[in-house]
Amino acid sequence: MPGMMELLRRGTVSALAAGVVALLANGIAHAQLAPPPGPTVEAIKKRGTLNCGIDTGVPGFAAQDSTGRWKGIDIDYCRALAAAVLGDPEKIKYTPTTAAARFTILQSGEIDVLIRDSTLTFTRSTSLGLDQVAVNFYAGQGFLVKKSLGVAKAADLKGATMCMVTGATLELNIADFARSSGAKIESLLFDKAEEAVAAMEAGRCDGYTDDTGSLAGMRSTLKVPNDWMVLPEVISKEPLGIHIRSGDPRWQKIVFWLDTALKSAEEFGVTKANADQMKTSKDPFVLRLVGVEGDFGKMLGLDNEWSLRAIKVAGNYGEMYETHFGPKALDLPRGLNNLYNKGGLHYTLPLR
């Protein structure tokens, strides 16, 4: 039946042609800097929800409590971002992502932003089509080991076996550490942290390795947490931070300055409780931060109270850390995660 074939072929050709035209038009639109607030924010506003990619469950970063509510510093970032863009911290669709699938999910457009204790590295920056926006947690790869092993530092672990999850850079760091220090550590890779920890508790491994922030969280879930300790030493730098898809510089600026706003709020003493009163402050930096002076929100394509709303969700960066990693939570000293003027690494760009 030639008629049908012809029809089919013509249909395919015209569909392909339409697709190509649409993609070309899309490409041209991307080439110029889109007017604020950019295509990602427009899509979020149209949809009415922010699609936020998070971890599947690591206490401190993102974990569900007994009522099924997500808690953690990454969650607070998602909520602050939703408050800044949509005006409501509850308008979020959380997508828990595994280590192996997270970047593909972001690339595919299923999520708008990935805030999931992910290390920013060279290869991820150059070969994934993603942008690395900001560091929200400075960690390092550390070890959780049994106290009875009598190990004091990482080099003592020569010949030991470590359980870990696959899909991160953990096994590579272990191998790099072996190359530079001569202490060869065997790595055993699991798909999920639960199986890795179960195998460790059964004695299959001498310990568990992950980012220091996650280790503190993992230790709290063990049967007898006091039998285990986190070694003070780390074998890698793990700046954990926020990833977005490349191609929308406006969205990149919004996410970057949101992170800056949360950290600046701590620096200038703007808290969840006093944020509204700070509108009468005399400090020009504070006035810009709470949106009284200098149209900063409008320059991003948002309104001027964007950062004020973000701060009022879960407080400034220090308050978030206190809630999830402070003495009453996982009890992880702030160390590198303090502000630059208190011995840490968080140095924010000035709001001016």
Add this chain to the structure above:
Amino acid sequence: MNARLKAPDWRAVGWQGAVVLATAALFAWFAHNLSVNLAARGMEIDFGFLARRAGFDIPFRLVDWDGSYSYGWALYVSGVNTLFASALIIVLASALGLLLALMRLSGNPLAAGTSRSIVEVVRNTPQLVQIVFFYIAVLQVLPPMRQSITWFGTMFLNVRGLYLPSPSGTLYDAILGSTVVLVVLGALFWRRLGWQQVPRLVVLPPLLVLGAVVAGFTAAWDYPSLKGFNFTGGLRVPPELLALVLGIGIYTSVFIAENIRAAIEGIHSGQAEAARSLGLTSNQSMFLVILPQALRILIPPLTSQYLNIIKSTTLGAAIAYPEVLQIFARTVLNQSGRAVEVMTLVLGVFLVVNLLTSAAMNYWNRRLALQGR
């Protein structure tokens, strides 16, 4: 409508052509979509990363490996691990499946009941849950390292695995290798050599054992010993392999048992009666008359089970067995960021292995069919 178009063969060709065209258009659209989207992100398909240094460790392997080898070699190492686990599972599942089927058909109510309840429990629970269960169960049963179970001071069993002395040496390799070649050739050409008066099974297995023992005396043995955190030296069978083989092997064996039972019951009851009336015992009638004929019905469903086994080894990623999916689609994908290339390769590996397996099984099937009718 033209009368010719109503002819069934024309219509069939037309429909087939349309389906082929639609499928081709779909794949063309996928490929186009992929290339446009990759280009939009400044990425392109490139397999050059395979030559790059991998840098990570693979805890269990049968061929040479350290961090300085390439990503491409990691695919080979993990591929060998996948094939090794698949082979062990196929042997275990087939043997166990035959045993369960024979128990079910034995007529002994205790044996039949046991077999039936095993089949029902195993095939009605999820496979991954069984594997993780075996893994945690195996780990719980085995003693910690410093309280290893020891045989002769040279073999150790503990939570880290089974440690055995490993032989090596050129003379050892030569003797063992030539014995294996001799036995395989003997098994293949036994009839053509005109030795069928002597049964193969009486001569060849003892010959293999003899060769292995002689080779063992010439070998240099490397004994495992406890140093620091771990045993070093010797050969190690990790608990992950054990759990994976048990988990998938037992799971698949119940399906194979049902296939075998169906095949045996598909043989006309006259065959068994004829064998009995010739004075064969029930064992002889089963192994000499029924099973050889049942094999012909059995091979097609058995092929599907074997292919399923090979694919199911990817579940080993859940319990730290370093197979293709874990090493390549997790670690290498994450390190290189080349999702499309890596997934294409992983799919390609399984496609090739399964096509070869199915070709071999089909060859066996054809040979049996020819000998029969």
